[in-house]
Amino acid sequence: MKKVWIATTLTLMTAWPAMAHNGATAEGFWAGVVHPLLGLDHLLAILAVGAMVWGQGSKARWIYPACFASALLIGAAVGMGSQPNLWDENLIAFSLIALGVWFWTQNQLSAGLVAGLTFVFGFFHGHAHGIEATGNGFHFLLGLSLATAMLHLTGAGLGAFLAKLGPKPLRLYGAITAAAGVVFWLS
Numbered sequence: 111m112k113k114v115w116i117a118t119t120l121t122l123m124t125a126w127p128a129m130a131h132n133g134a135t136a137e138g139f140w141a142g143v144v145h146p147l148l149g150l151d152h153l154l155a156i157l158a159v160g161a162m163v164w165g166q167g168s169k170a171r172w173i174y175p176a177c178f179a180s181a182l183l184i185g186a187a188v189g190m191g192s193q194p195n196l197w198d199e200n201l202i203a204f205s206l207i208a209l210g211v212w213f214w215t216q217n218q219l220s221a222g223l224v225a226g227l228t229f230v231f232g233f234f235h236g237h238a239h240g241i242e243a244t245g246n247g248f249h250f251l252l253g254l255s256l257a258t259a260m261l262h263l264t265g266a267g268l269g270a271f272l273a274k275l276g277p278k279p280l281r282l283y284g285a286i287t288a289a290a291g292v293v294f295w296l297s
Contacts, residue, residue, distance in 0.1 A: 137245035142253025145239055146261060151202050151294050152235055156258055158209040158287050159228055160265020164273045173221070174228045175262040181232030182239070182258055183251055189240025190247050198238040203295035205231035210288025213280050 146152040159178045163171050189198075208227055212219060236254075243250045272279040 142250040156261040157265035160262035161269030164269035178232035182236035185233035185236025186240035189237035201234040206291025213284025
């Protein structure tokens with residue numbers, strides 16, 4: 111257990127302490143891969159959506175990551191060439207709070223509501239990425255898709271691991287995620 115927390119802490123420390131949307135531009139495949147990893151807000155959100163699969167039945171297992179990932183790509187495509195706006199940043203912060211609450215409540219929210227919210231959250235996360243994308247948008251979206259899928263799978267493993275430890279680690283994970291959302295919202 112101690113090794114897992116050390117590894118998690120080191121991973122989170124390598125992410126930028128602030129959000130990934132600093133007005134810098136991102137171009138090409140590798141920018142798409144790296145961009146979600148450099149912002150703690152995106153890293154936490156995508157891992158959380160992946161971790162949500164642990165408690166779902168086999169038919170609904172991947173509905174939340176599928177909603178988030180598809181909306182992320184749509185949002186990124188729409189965001190290309192757009193100007194930064196406060197809606198993206200506010201909804202990204204709110205997404206962390208809402209995802210944290212989902213873990214805190216131990217999946218007591220309706221599946222349809224959560225799927226709809228993950229779609230909306232994915233759109234705004236993607237939109238923020240798309241705003242910073244330049245050059246060949248296809249390559250950027252390809253890299254973004256790959257990174258998102260890898261983080262969803264990593265999150266699924268994290269969720270399965272935490273679920274084996276009982277409800278308290280999952281609630282703690284939710285509290286940390288929600289607290290990060292509050293910090294981002296206030297910054």
